[in-house]
């Protein structure tokens with residue numbers, strides 16, 4: 001996905017746009033660019049391949065002056081990262097300029113039609129068909145709004161667009177089609193803002209509107225008007241954003257990922273806040289719209305998600321089946337949407353998504369709804385598409401997660417599933433008041449336990465110093481901690497580029513054990529639960545093949561020191577909540593390995609924070 005910023009008002013557009021792009025760079029960083037309407041009324045453009053810092057260097061020597069502008073930081077889909085493929089894209093006759101997020105699925109056909117009419121294309125991008133088509137309609141005498149509407153009506157796929165025209169120096173247009181990543185409007189005093197995400201404009205305004213699918217907004221510095229794709233007026237909801245701008249900044253941390261790892265005690269408190277009555281041992285999830293009838297009607301739960309959110313669902317399965325006695329499947333969203341899943345009115349589908357904008361997850365949600373399922377979601381990003389299409393949802397309330405590698409969203413989503421399981425269990429009558437009381441009491445101590453793990457920060461840094469040159473890792477876990485093994489492996493590989501594989505420990509003897517030797521560190525989740533003895537057996541099997549074992553173990557467990565080469569102790573935690581605490585050492589280990597390697601921790605190569613394309 002890409003980052004988009006637009007501005008119209010009395011400030012220098014360049015400062016607002018570049019500052020906003022800086023906060024959106026986690027969304028993609030293959031190239032960056034911006035355009036303004038200069039004092040002479042013409043469009044002026046600056047674009048650079050690579051990171052935003054390259055564009056900033058260009059602007060330092062060749063600044064852009066103007067009070068209306070748009071900008072973009074790119075995650076390449078069509079057309080390699082290059083200056084000519086960087087956004088913004090200007091129309092052939094220079095009347096229109098656009099920035100775009102998403103994919104125009106029918107761009108080849110549209111390009112052929114435009115070229116047949118004499119349009120000369122500059123780039124290899126799908127985006128350019130948008131700007132050329134708008135100009136064709138302008139040249140045919142249409143007003144800008146009509147030209148944009150006609151163009152958008154012909155696009156296939158999920159797209160978010162911002163349009164500026166030298167014909168209308170007082171106006172910005174933007175639109176959202178499908179699930180192409182958000183378009184947020186910021187309402188200022190005699191100024192208006194457009195951004196892909198809240199952090200980009202939060203320092204200027206807390207009054208925001210989130211464009212819905214198939215909506216177009218027309219902004220002047222004093223006004224906004226929203227219509228649907230057929231031109232009908234829409235009355236939008238105005239959100240008052242409570243996020244603290246500082247919390248979206250790095251503070252004293254070296255990386256956003258490091259900051260977000262250390263924010264977990266707080267995010268665990270925040271995700272529980274207002275939802276758990278610790279006095280009476282009750283869970284209350286107002287946005288879920290749960291009723292006893294609905295809870296009884298649901299006979300099956302399917303969790304759909306991608307990446308880290310999928311691994312969270314793997315752990316959640318144990319919570320829903322143990323606490324709510326609800327048969328639960330976990331599916332990759334990218335697979336679910338293509339294997340004709342068995343879904344009906346007795347099925348609830350739970351989407352877990354930090355961004356709320358992941359294309360595969362949103363498409364799977366739409367399929368679930370079409371098949372008659374009740375759609376629930378657990379989402380961090382306020383106002384994102386997932387929250388809008390769900391019948392009920394749980395806001396993670398983890399605060400902005402900027403680092404591409406997800407950390408606090410993972411642990412909060414575990415707790416959100418735990419709370420949902422408790423609420424469902426009570427409504428389904430599968431949970432005695434005593435057990436519910438115990439489950440709620442167990443939750444109360446979790447933020448403190450997470451904080452205890454973070455106090456061993458320097459141990460993980462030292463351990464990373466011993467292993468950062470390894471080329472392959474195995475992560476092994478059983479039961480609910482198999483999910484932690486998968487997540488721990490993903491953390492390492494996505495920020496350090498070291499190959500790491502999460503595996504069910506019991507599966508080792510069926511093949512992967514052939515991999516183990518002294519060059520293959522094996523990370524084992526061996527905290528004291530019902531599967532502890534089995535994990536000790538796996539550790540012994542690995543050691544018998546000269547494997548080097550790093551074990552996550554329960555404080556006070558001295559016996560494991562004899563078995564493992566290195567022990568990462570965590571406080572004793574109730575089994576269903578152990579993934580929250582057991583993951584944190586693996587987040588820190590991965591972080592420090594990546595730092596030792598000099599990797600780009602917050603913006604790993606080839607990745608983006610939310611994948612809003614297929």
Ligand code: AGP
Nearest residue numbers: 307308309353354355358405406
């Ligand atoms: C996790 O560290 C990765 N950034 C990635 O796997 C991510 O979890 C996945 O793309 C899903 O994102 P979502 O939770 O926003 O849907």
